[in-house]
Amino acid sequence: MSGHSKWSTIKRQKGVEDKKRGQLFTKLARAITLAIREGSGVTDPASNFKLRLAMDRAKQSNMPKENMQRAIDRGAGKGSEGDQFQQIVYEGYGPEGVALLIETATDNKQRTSSQVKHILDRGGGSLGAPGSVSYLFKEQGLIVVSKDSMGEEELFNVAVEAGAIDVETEEDAYEIYTNRDDLHRIKTQLEESHAHIIEADLIHRPTTTVPVSGEQKVQKIIALVEELEELDDVQKVYANVDIVSIS
Numbered sequence: 001m002s003g004h005s006k007w008s009t010i011k012r013q014k015g016v017e018d019k020k021r022g023q024l025f026t027k028l029a030r031a032i033t034l035a036i037r038e039g040s041g042v043t044d045p046a047s048n049f050k051l052r053l054a055m056d057r058a059k060q061s062n063m064p065k066e067n068m069q070r071a072i073d074r075g076a077g078k079g080s081e082g083d084q085f086q087q088i089v090y091e092g093y094g095p096e097g098v099a100l101l102i103e104t105a106t107d108n109k110q111r112t113s114s115q116v117k118h119i120l121d122r123g124g125g126s127l128g129a130p131g132s133v134s135y136l137f138k139e140q141g142l143i144v145v146s147k148d149s150m151g152e153e154e155l156f157n158v159a160v161e162a163g164a165i166d167v168e169t170e171e172d173a174y175e176i177y178t179n180r181d182d183l184h185r186i187k188t189q190l191e192e193s194h195a196h197i198i199e200a201d202l203i204h205r206p207t208t209t210v211p212v213s214g215e216q217k218v219q220k221i222i223a224l225v226e227e228l229e230e231l232d233d234v235q236k237v238y239a240n241v242d243i244v245s246i247s
Helices: 007-018 021-038 049-060 065-075 109-122 152-162 180-192 215-229
Strands: 086-093 099-106 137-146 166-169 173-178 197-206 210-213 234-239 241-245
Touching: 021 049, 021 065, 021 086, 021 099, 021 234, 049 065, 049 180, 049 197, 086 109, 099 109, 099 215, 109 215, 137 180, 152 166, 152 173, 152 180, 173 180, 180 197, 197 234, 210 215, 215 234
Parallel strands: 210 241
Antiparallel strands: 086 099, 099 234, 137 173, 137 197, 166 173
């Protein structure tokens, strides 16, 4: 159990503070639509793992039911908009040589590529070729549990018994990492143990990290990631930064 990096805590808190609700709903709707398309048109969340995760995130963000239904309909081919979206993952570098994975859902690849490249160039980074940094990340499940729901030792025991591969203690929460296919099962077992789940999702977790210290350097990386996340086409941004110290 470790808690060296503050990156996840910063990202979580900034997400709560800064997300524009209208933009958030747009991103959530696209995630639902893509999950159905990638799941061969399956609209039942019980049979479509990614759809279940996308709908859970939408519900946690209080997305209106009618918005969710429109996204489901688009994914099922009811209307032309859903057919236009595709998922594209861009790879690149930020300041201090930090590797970036940028997941997008776009209906205009040229526009998205241009916007991502422009932000990277302006923020001291660069766009990389496919495969240039993806090998530095591994897809895993992440379950974030509130510290208020149980103690550290109890949480650790429950998580390990359920089959978690790692548990980290951050300032505001516990982070439980799982194998991709175990995410839903372990989440269910934690809920049955009365753990308060803040979020659960599939992520790209870095296998190696770049240590960064100093407020100016850290803030430059955060600013770049936030500017990328403000793009309507960008769903998620992953960085392999390990914030050693901000002061």
